[in-house]
Every structure is written in C-alpha cells, then in structure tokens.
Amino acid sequence: MAGRVAIVGVGQTRHTSRRDDVNLPEMVGEAVRAALADAQLSIKDIEAFIFSNMESFEGILLPDHGMITEVGAIGKPGLKVTGGGTTGSEAVGEACNLVSAGLYDITMVVSWQKHDCGDATAGISAAAVPIAAKGLVVGAVSEFAKQALSYINQSGAREEHAAMVRLKADRCACRNPYAHLRLGLKGVEDYLKSGFLVWPIRLLDFCPQSCGACVVVLASEERAKKIHNKPVWVVDFEVAHQEPFSAGSFGDPTGTETYSQDVAAARLYKRNGITDVRKQVDLAEIYEPSTWEEMSLYEHFHFCEKNEGWKLIEKGVTEIEGEFPVNPSGGVIASNPIGATPVIRIAEAALQIRGDAGEHQVTRDVKTAIATSLGGPNWTAMFLLKRSL
Amino acid sequence: MAERVAIVAVAQTKYHPNRADVSEEELAYEAIKQVLEETGLTLSDMESAITCCQDAYDGRTIASLSLQRVVGAHFGHELTVAEDGINAAYVAMAEVLSGHFETVLLVSHMKESQAEKSVIENCAFDAILMRQLGLDYTSAAALQARRYMDRYGITPEQCAKAVVRNRRNARNNPFAQEPMDVTVDDVIGSRMLASPIRLLDTKPISDGACAMIMTTEEKAKKLTKKLVWIAGGSNCYETHYLGDRELADCDALVKAAKKAYSMAGINDPLSQIDVAEISTEYSYQEPLWLEGLGFCGRGEGGKLVDSRTLEMGGQLPVNPSGGVLPGNPNGVAGMARIAEAVLQLRGEAGAGQVEGAKVALAHGYTGICGQHQAVMILANM
Amino acid sequence: MSEGSPTKKVEGPEYIRIEFNLPRHYNWSTGRYLGKVYAEAKENKKMVAPRCPNCKQLWARPPSPVCPKCKVDVGWDWVELPLTGTIFQYTYQVYPLWDPHEGERWSNPHPPAIILLDNGIYFRHLLEETDTKKLKEGMRVQAVWEEDYEKRGKGFQDILYFRTIEE
Numbered sequence: 024m025a026g027r028v029a030i031v032g033v034g035q036t037r038h039t040s041r042r043d044d045v046n047l048p049e050m051v052g053e054a055v056r057a058a059l060a061d062a063q064l065s066i067k068d069i070e071a072f073i074f075s076n077m078e079s080f081e082g083i084l085l086p087d088h089g090m091i092t093e094v095g096a097i098g099k100p101g102l103k104v105t106g107g108g109t110t111g112s113e114a115v116g117e118a119c120n121l122v123s124a125g126l127y128d129i130t131m132v133v134s135w136q137k138h139d140c141g142d143a144t145a146g147i148s149a150a151a152v153p154i155a156a157k158g159l160v161v162g163a164v165s166e167f168a169k170q171a172l173s174y175i176n177q178s179g180a181r182e183e184h185a186a187m188v189r190l191k192a193d194r195c196a197c198r199n200p201y202a203h204l205r206l207g208l209k210g211v212e213d214y215l216k217s218g219f220l221v222w223p224i225r226l227l228d229f230c231p232q233s234c235g236a237c238v239v240v241l242a243s244e245e246r247a248k249k250i251h252n253k254p255v256w257v258v259d260f261e262v263a264h265q266e267p268f269s270a271g272s273f274g275d276p277t278g279t280e281t282y283s284q285d286v287a288a289a290r291l292y293k294r295n296g297i298t299d300v301r302k303q304v305d306l307a308e309i310y311e312p313s314t315w316e317e318m319s320l321y322e323h324f325h326f327c328e329k330n331e332g333w334k335l336i337e338k339g340v341t342e343i344e345g346e347f348p349v350n351p352s353g354g355v356i357a358s359n360p361i362g363a364t365p366v367i368r369i370a371e372a373a374l375q376i377r378g379d380a381g382e383h384q385v386t387r388d389v390k391t392a393i394a395t396s397l398g399g400p401n402w403t404a405m406f407l408l409k410r411s412l
Numbered sequence: 413m414a415e416r417v418a419i420v421a422v423a424q425t426k427y428h429p430n431r432a433d434v435s436e437e438e439l440a441y442e443a444i445k446q447v448l449e450e451t452g453l454t455l456s457d458m459e460s461a462i463t464c465c466q467d468a469y470d471g472r473t474i475a476s477l478s479l480q481r482v483v484g485a486h487f488g489h490e491l492t493v494a495e496d497g498i499n500a501a502y503v504a505m506a507e508v509l510s511g512h513f514e515t516v517l518l519v520s521h522m523k524e525s526q527a528e529k530s531v532i533e534n535c536a537f538d539a540i541l542m543r544q545l546g547l548d549y550t551s552a553a554a555l556q557a558r559r560y561m562d563r564y565g566i567t568p569e570q571c572a573k574a575v576v577r578n579r580r581n582a583r584n585n586p587f588a589q590e591p592m593d594v595t596v597d598d599v600i601g602s603r604m605l606a607s608p609i610r611l612l613d614t615k616p617i618s619d620g621a622c623a624m625i626m627t628t629e630e631k632a633k634k635l636t637k638k639l640v641w642i643a644g645g646s647n648c649y650e651t652h653y654l655g656d657r658e659l660a661d662c663d664a665l666v667k668a669a670k671k672a673y674s675m676a677g678i679n680d681p682l683s684q685i686d687v688a689e690i691s692t693e694y695s696y697q698e699p700l701w702l703e704g705l706g707f708c709g710r711g712e713g714g715k716l717v718d719s720r721t722l723e724m725g726g727q728l729p730v731n732p733s734g735g736v737l738p739g740n741p742n743g744v745a746g747m748a749r750i751a752e753a754v755l756q757l758r759g760e761a762g763a764g765q766v767e768g769a770k771v772a773l774a775h776g777y778t779g780i781c782g783q784h785q786a787v788m789i790l791a792n793m
Numbered sequence: 794m795s796e797g798s799p800t801k802k803v804e805g806p807e808y809i810r811i812e813f814n815l816p817r818h819y820n821w822s823t824g825r826y827l828g829k830v831y832a833e834a835k836e837n838k839k840m841v842a843p844r845c846p847n848c849k850q851l852w853a854r855p856p857s858p859v860c861p862k863c864k865v866d867v868g869w870d871w872v873e874l875p876l877t878g879t880i881f882q883y884t885y886q887v888y889p890l891w892d893p894h895e896g897e898r899w900s901n902p903h904p905p906a907i908i909l910l911d912n913g914i915y916f917r918h919l920l921e922e923t924d925t926k927k928l929k930e931g932m933r934v935q936a937v938w939e940e941d942y943e944k945r946g947k948g949f950q951d952i953l954y955f956r957t958i959e960e
Contacts (some may be wrong), residue, residue: 045924085494085779096666098663100668101649104503117491122510123510124509126506149471149472169882220888221884221887226888249499262488264485399477435825436825455859455864482857510811525820527819531817783876
C-alpha cells in the first residue's frame with residue numbers, strides 16, 4: 024500500500040439477541056461514540072465513512088442512508104459496501120485504501136446488524152440462486168452441516184472435539200463483556216444436551232444471530248501517531264473469493280479442491296515473509312461460523328497440518344493461555360451480528376495488540392495478529408495487524 | 413493527485429424496458445465482454461472487480477453472487493458497492509491509487525423490470541417513521557419538486573424543457589432506450605403521477621448494464637492511445653429524514669462538487685468544463701442539480717434550462733447522450749454517465765460529440781431525493 | 794472505552810407491535826443458459842450441463858456463460874447428465890426454519906443430498922426417502938421426474954427427488 028494506515032480507535036456494543044431499548048441508528052451510535060472516545064477524537068475529525076451491513080437481514084434498502092444523522096455523517100463523504108459475511112472486511116479494506124491513496128487522513132468504518140429486525144436464516148436462504156436452488160438451501164446451517172460431515176469423514180474429528188471448541192468459545196466469551204452468548208457451559212454434557220438443527224450441527228455448534236455494532240477509526244501514518252499512543256498498523260490484507268465447491272458450499276467433501284482460505288493465506292504469508300505461522304504470528308481472530316469449521320480453518324490457515332485441527336483443540340493450544348490463542352473474544356460462535364462480525368475480529372485483534380482486552384487478554388505478548396472473515400460460498404478475507412512497522 | 417488513474421475501456425448494453433431474455437449475469441457479461449474485447453485483456457488479467465448492484469432489486473441476498481463467474485472472481489477480489497454506479501468508480505480509483513490493485517474491472521447492472529420498483533423503494537424509507545406513509549422515490553421526489561418550484565419559482569415548463577432536450581439528444585445515442593421528439597406541451601399534457609411530476613417528467617422502467625476497466629497511467633498507455641483519466645471525484649451524504657433538510661437545495665451535491673472541483677483544479681465550472689453528463693430521474697432535478705454543481709446561482713436553474721447554454725453547441729452541453737430520462741436503470745445511471753463522458757473525451761460520441769471536449773463532468777446520486785451525491789471530473793491526456 | 798451498552802429498564806405499557814406484510818414479487822429470468830436447462834427438462838425430461846472448452850468440466854448447477862476456473866466463455870456445448878448415481882452425502886433438517894420464498898417456517902421432510910452421478914458430477918438435490926434411518930452413503934439412487942408435462946417447467950425441480958433403487 025502506498026501510504027500506511029493504522030487503527031486508532033475501536034468501539035463496539037454489547038452484542039445480544041434483542042435490543043428492544045434502541046432503534047437501529049441509536050444502536051450504531053453507541054458504537055460510534057465508543058470508538059470516538061477510544062480514539063479521543065470528535066466526530067468533526069472523521070473525514071469519510073464506510074458502512075458495512077447486509078441489508079437483507081433487516082429488510083432495508085440503502086441502510087447506510089438511515090444512519091447518517093446518528094453517526095455524524097451529514098455533509099460528509101462515504102458509501103456502503105456489500106459482501107456477505109466478508110462485508111466488514113471489505114469495508115475496512117476500502118477505508119484503508121482511501122487513506123493510503125491519500126484521499127483522506129481519518130476514516131471510520133461503521134458496521135452493524137440488528138438481527139431482531141429480521142430472520143438471518145431466511146436472509147441467507149435467499150442468497151441461493153433464486154430459481155435453481157429453491158428449497159435446497161436451509162440457510163447457512165445446512166451448508167455448514169455438510170461441511171461438518173466432510174470434516175468428520177476426512178479428519179477423524181469426533182463430537183467431543185466440537186464440544187471442546189464450544190466450551191473454549193464460551194470460556195472466552197464469559198471473559199468478554201461485549202460477547203453475546205455467555206452461557207457458562209460446564210462440560211461436554213451441557214453440549215450434548217443441545218438439540219440438532221440440521222444434523223450433525225447442534226444448536227450449540229452454530230453461531231447465534233446477534234444485534235450489535237462495531238466501529239473502527241483508521242488514520243494515516245502521519246496522523247495516527249498523534250492521535251493514539253498505541254496505533255495498530257494494518258500492514259496487509261488479502262481477499263479470495265470462491266466458486267462453490269463441486270460438491271458443497273462451505274466444505275469440499277471430496278477432499279480434492281482448494282479452499283479460498285489456503286489461497287488467501289498463502290499469498291498473505293508469502294508477501295509478509297511468514298513461514299511458520301504459530302511462531303511469527305501471536306494471535307488469530309478467525310471467523311468460524313460453526314465449531315467444526317473452526318477446526319477445519321486451523322488447517323486452511325496453516326496453523327497446523329491437514330486433518331490435525333482437532334488436535335490443537337485437544338491439546339489446548341488455542342486457548343487464551345495457550346501457545347497460539349485463537350478467538351479469545353469468544354469468536355463468531357459467541358457473537359454474530361453479520362455485518363459487524365469481520366470488523367469485530369479486527370477490533371478484537373487490535374485490542375489484543377494494544378494489551379487493552381481486559382479480562383480476555385491473552386497470556387502471550389501479541390505483536391502480530393491475523394483477523395479473518397468468511398462469507399458467501401466460502402469467500403475469505405484476511406488482515407495482518409502489527410504493533411509496530 | 414500525484415499518480416493518475418485511467419479509464420481504458422467503457423461499454424453499455426442498449427437500455428431496454430424488459431431484458432427477459434437474459435439473467436443478471438448474462439446481462440452484466442454483455443457489457444463486460446465488450447470492454448475485454450476492446451482492450452484485449454481477459455478476466456484473468458483483472459486483479460479486482462467492483463460490482464454495483466442492490467440485493468433488493470435482484471431479489472437475492474448478496475446480489476453479486478450472480479456475477480462472480482463473469483467478473484472472474486474465483487480466488488480473486490470482488491467487492492460490491494451498494495450505491496449508484498458512479499461510486500463504484502470512486503472505490504476503484506482508490507484501489508488503484510493506493511497501489512493495492514493495478515487493473516480493476518467495474519460492472520454495474522440492474523433489471524428494473526423484474527421487481528416492483530415502488531415496493532422496493534419503499535424499503536429505503538425509515539421503517540418506523542416513514543415507510544407506512546407508502547412513500548416511494550417518485551412521491552418523495554414530488555415533495556422535493558413542489559418545494560423547489562414553490563421556493564424559487566421554477567415552472568413546469570422549465571422542467572419540461574429539460575425533458576425535451578434530453579429526449580432529443582438521445583437520438584444521437586445508440587444505447588438510448590426511448591429517444592423521442594417531444595414538446596413542452598406534450599410533457600405538461602402527460603398523465604400526472606405525483607404532483608407536480610408527470611409521466612413524461614420521469615423515465616421508463618429500464619434494464620441494462622455498464623462496464624469499464626480502470627488501471628494505472630503507465631499500464632493504460634500500453635493499452636490505448638486515447639487516454640482518459642480521473643482528475644477529481646468526491647461524494648457526500650445528506651440527512652435521511654425529508655423534513656430535516658431544505659429540499660429546495662442540494663447541499664450534499666454542492667459539497668461533493670466543490671471537493672471534486674478542487675481536486676481537478678476547477679474554480680469556474682461553467683467555463684472550464686466542456687461537457688456534463690448528469691443523472692436525473694425526474695425533470696425538476698436538472699435545474700436543481702445544475703445549481704448544486706455551481707453552473708448557476710441558487711434558484712437560477714430554471715433560467716439556465718431556458719437558455720441555450722445546455723444545448724448541443726451551447727457553452728456547456730448537458731447530457732448529449734440524453735441522460736437518464738430516456739431510460740437508464742437506477743444504480744447503473746451514474747456509471748453510464750462516466751461511460752458517456754469517456755466517449756466524449758475520446759471523440760467517440762458520434763453524432764452527439766461535443767467538439768474538442770477536454771474536461772468532462774459525470775454525476776450520479778443514490779437514494780431518496782438524492783440523499784447521496786457523487787461527482788467525477790474526467791479529462792483526456 | 795465505555796463500559797458497555799446501557800440497558801434501559803422498560804417499565805409501564807408494553808411494546809406496540811405493528812405488523813404489515815410487504816411481499817416482494819420478482820420476475821427472474823433464467824436467461825439463455827439456465828433457460829436451456831429448463832427447456833430440456835420440460836420438453837425431454839433430460840438434465841443437461843454445458844462443458845467448458847478449455848478444462849472440459851461440466852458446470853451443472855447453475856450453468857454459467859463463463860467457466861469459473863478458466864475464466865473463458867463456456868460456449869454452447871451441452872452434455873446430457875446420467876440420472877443415476879450414489880448418495881455421496883446427505884443431511885436432514887430437524888428445526889423448522891424460515892423459507893424466504895414461502896414466507897413461512899417449514900422443515901423439508903425430504904433430505905437434501907449430494908448425489909454423485911454416474912459420470913462423476915456432483916448434483917445437489919433432494920432424496921425421496923424421508924426415513925433417514927434407511928439412508929446410507931453409497932446407496933444407489935435414481936431421479937424421479939414429474940411426469941405431468943403441464944406441471945413441469947421448474948427446471949431442476951422437474952426432478953422431484955432421487956429414489957433409492959435396488960441394484
């Protein structure tokens with residue numbers, strides 16, 4: 024990138040299943056105020072806005088237009104991007120481009136989703152080819168169910184491993200004041216009590232529909248150092264889209280095809296001289312919509328060898344106190360306001376780098392972090408963040 | 413701006429009231445194929461694709477899922493801009509200027525024929541306060557038109573003159589949907605839709621797509637001799653609630669234009685710009701947007717439309733392509749304006765050519781009464 | 794950073810709930826490629842897919858003018874698909890979820906499956922057998938068409954489901 028960009032402020036709301044106390048703009052306004060407070064900036068300092076939201080879930084056309092007053096964007100430039108689950112990443116990427124292109128010094132990414140306004144599963148089912156896939160796609164759940172089956176067949180992972188992933192996510196979420204699902208699960212028995220949605224995905228295997236917003240403020244190198252004493256540098260990002268696999272949407276049951284995660288990770292790591300991820304990167308906040316998907320993603324992001332993702336879980340490698348923490352925020356399984364989730368991953372990674380994550384701060388010192396997102400039929404976006412350049 | 417971003421190829425499909433013969437991706441591909449053929453590039457040469465479509469109009473969550481194949485997004489980058497097509501160009505410009513990507517494919521498509529426009533537009537209004545009033549873009553525009561005309565004394569005849577000129581200019585545009593020879597009386601005599609907007613004051617339902625390829629100056633020089641580059645661009649938001657703003661003015665456009673002009677080194681738009689392509693879905697918008705663009709003072713849009721300035725051969729021809737009124741889908745309109753501006757600067761506008769055009773303005777807007785406005789200034793090298 | 798979102802305690806009158814239905818109708822076009830699939834299914838009870846001239850891969854569901862891997866024009870070389878195969882993978886829905894097309898919650902009793910057709914192509918469709926205890930991966934299945942010509946014209950849904958067969 025031409026000019027260098029840093030995150031100088033982050034803000035989020037407490038993600039929940041319902042926010043009956045606020046309307047959409049008010050909810051988003053909370054996160055905006057939080058981010059401005061964190062950056063110690065006033066709304067006047069923000070020069071451009073990039074909005075991230077999946078409009079189909081609230082049934083709104085041009086959702087950014089309704090936000091303008093509450094987020095302080097009247098009379099300012101900006102636009103909204105769409106990209107399925109990766110919308111937030113595209114928004115941050117775009118906001119970075121605007122700064123590194125020299126067009127603005129300070130931009131703000133405003134992302135949100137208020138799932139109590141609509142039904143996410145119906146929204147996702149509507150992403151299927153309108154005429155050709157009617158009745159076949161049961162939201163994202165059925166697609167992840169197929170992915171889970173493939174993973175079980177190929178890697179030998181067992182139900183206990185999915186349970187362990189869920190327990191880890193819940194332990195982390197209980198230490199994160201913003202997380203949605205803080206269930207206090209005690210053990211595998213709690214996991215086994217939850218019913219199946221689409222076999223083999225249980226209710227506890229899958230991410231919730233949350234109401235929440237997340238805002239990050241980005242600044243050019245020149246301004247970043249004056250705004251925040253701990254700017255987090257957005258060193259690089261990579262996006263890879265994907266055609267649906269020939270035999271699935273989120274997983275390849277044949278075991279023969281390449282995943283977009285592998286492609287994006289290979290490119291990002293190569294450009295940045297990363298050959299041993301768990302040594303050179305200190306933390307990952309990944310977008311894992313289901314427990315099985317988390318184990319599979321460990322492999323695709325090269326955190327471990329193929330078919331060994333479940334071993335990292337078994338050995339506790341990815342816990343908060345672990346050697347390579349993954350999703351200390353509780354991840355997507357704990358909170359999922361779709362339009363905001365990728366931005367939450369980036370915000371959480373930034374907090375960890377700053378040492379500001381409070382109770383869910385990891386033990387390992389985080390100098391370099393990865394934040395990823397997943398969307399559509401297995402699209403991937405990956406961000407590389409660093410404490411210093 | 414230090415480096416320059418060039419537009420090396422543009423294409424549009426002929427706008428049509430109902431393209432039931434093609435799916436969304438086939439429609440977009442018609443335009444994409446043309447820009448690929450013109451430059452000799454392939455989809456594999458595109459490092460990034462910016463699409464511009466709305467979930468609500470396509471009836472599909474993540475509308476760009478239809479386009480992934482025809483933009484070559486497999487293992488590549490694709491981003492959807494959910495505003496009018498002119499904003500896709502802004503995003504692409506930032507991608508190239510930041511050095512993140514070198515060659516970017518842009519495509520904007522919409523099939524207004526496949527959806528109930530009014531119902532979808534109603535979803536743009538605030539769900540709690542405005543939606544149940546049953547507003548759509550036309551009824552909201554009628555509020556703005558009435559306010560504008562009452563405040564500044566713009567007359568229906570003046571608005572009708574904009575229609576006459578745009579529809580006539582469209583005769584020179586091979587992509588135009590409904591070129592027409594109409595008179596002011598025809599327009600004022602046409603059926604009332606929402607007072608004061610009549611049938612001929614607005615555009616027909618339209619399906620179409622527009623595509624372009626943007627790249628760095630260096631690469632552009634290898635691809636074409638007719639270089640067109642982006643000299644400036646910006647956009648701006650207004651308030652959402654109709655009662656919160658003075659509908660007779662368009663402050664967002666004033667701000668967007670000002671920023672674009674300053675980037676391009678323009679301080680006297682009327683004399684420094686050779687041709688303008690502006691987006692107007694309703695006739696009253698022409699005098700109103702022209703005021704916002706600084707081609708005349710506030711409230712003087714009517715006088716400007718009355719004069720010969722905007723005609724072909726005048727000081728500042730506006731919409732030699734006919735613009736949006738003869739038929740352009742929402743969402744594609746702004747990108748089509750850039751395409752037409754590019755054709756002008758390359759000397760390829762045929763019978764509608766403005767002689768010696770060197771600097772062109774393209775304008776697009778999104779949303780209720782132009783809540784989001786965007787301006788781009790283009791120049792040939 | 795602020796503590797978290799303020800939660801206002803709502804006391805007094807309950808929430809006002811206003812319901813109104815806003816159905817959005819769409820006239821989607823199949824276009825040329827999907828249209829060919831629809832025509833062959835309706836007229837000839839055949840399922841066809843275009844073949845990429847470069848990689849020779851068949852892109853059945855959905856067909857597209859551009860090959861996603863080669864990024865070149867797919868052209869107009871159509872291949873008939875065999876309609877027998879084996880169950881590669883299947884799942885079944887337990888919890889009734891919203892269907893945006895129907896506007897109501899339902900649980901499709903027919904399990905969605907990935908069928909490996911006899912020519913090596915994966916085809917996603919429903920299975921006839923609603924008792925999932927009788928299903929196993931690897932079982933042979935065969936497409937069951939909608940026999941009534943008047944009722945056909947739904948493209949892939951002209952095949953009602955795949956029936957397990959003894960072989």
